[in-house]
Amino acid sequence: MKAVRFHEFGGAEVLKYEDVPDPKVRKDQVLVKVKACALNHLDIWIRKGLPEVKVPHVNGSDVAGDIVEVGEYITDLKPGQRVLLAPMTFCNQCEACMRGQQNFCRQFTVLGYLNDGGNCELIAVPRVSVVPIPSELTYDEAASVPLVFLTAWHMLVTRAQIRAGQIVLVLGAGSGVGSAAIQVAKLMGCKVITTAGDEAKMDQGRELGADYTINHYRQKISDEVKKITAKAGVDVVFEHVGKATWDESVKALKPGGTLVTCGNTTGFDVGLDLRFLFSRQLNLLGSYMGTMGELLEVLKFVFNGTLKPVVDKTFPLREARAAHERLEKREQFGKVVLNP
Ligand SMILES: [Zn+2]
DSSP: OEEEEBSSOOSGGGOEEEEOOOOOOOTTEEEEEEEEEEOOHHHHHHHHOOTTOOSSBOOOSEEEEEEEEEOTTOOSOOTTOEEEEOSEEOOSSSHHHHTTOGGGOTTOEETTTSSOOSSBSEEEEEGGGEEEOOTTSOHHHHHTSHHHHHHHHIIIIIISOOOTTOEEEESOTTSHHHHHHHHHHHHTTOEEEEEESSHHHHHHHHHTTOSEEEETTTSOHHHHHHHHTTTOOEEEEEEOSOTTTHHHHHHHEEEEEEEEEOOOTTOSOOOOOHHHHHHTTOEEEEOOSOOHHHHHHHHHHHHTTSSOOOEEEEEEGGGHHHHHHHHHTTOOSSEEEEEO
8 A cells, every 4th residue: 555654754855655565454453444634733743753753654643534344353343434533542451441531541642653643545443443424524524523623622621621601712723723622612602712823814713613813923912812801811721832822821811710731833841930820820731632432522513513624725645745844834724634
């Protein structure tokens, strides 16, 4: 089969479209023909080089496609079914997994991070990772859902425990996770302030349901938040940007407010004035992906049309380099998708 791999870490030029052996499906696995695989910022970090990642490596965490073969132990799925894959892998037998907290499993990892992912034509995965999708959902839409909607759900609903009437600041409306978070916060009855880098993306953020928008290049986020909230600040900040926005995110919180973060696309080395943390009684929460239970929960809202996948642009798999460059230049609104 064809796959996009890299044999050394580096810029987008290290991505090679090449022949690799077909995967062999184990008795407890499902073989899926990949129709769409969405990109995440993680793909860029992995390509540039993260510890423990071995080369040659195949990226790809968000997969949708058709079942082509099922192992003999699997009786409830059949070839031809349209499916998406859970964006993570885990042991499915330890205490954390049995508790339903797969993201605390010692073997938990994002699909395509410490194992090969879906930037290829065929992928073999355990039964537990496979979720049939309704016919209305295109493969590109289905691939745009798993990682970002699971992450946004875990951050807002499980970790920050957002409630109707709260004000949530979602950074980066144009990012995959930002476009998901706006919708999840609105679904839960919150008011949403979001940020974007240009007018077009601010409009798109409003179309997804955001009540207020801030241009994060031209305006100071915390000042604008103060204006919008009559100096009160927000209940929750949805952080995934890191260094570039951290100070503004902390300043935007109201006393007793909660900052929840899942990443740091601009850098991880941030400062914190402890006096500000304790005197204003702030909550800082880390969040990593989510559980299978949460994935199935959020997918119900996607499958009934309440939450909408945001597909930015599709590229043929062989043009993975151009797709990476689009994401790296932050030109996208929503998910950049590869089609094998
Ligand atoms: Zn486990």
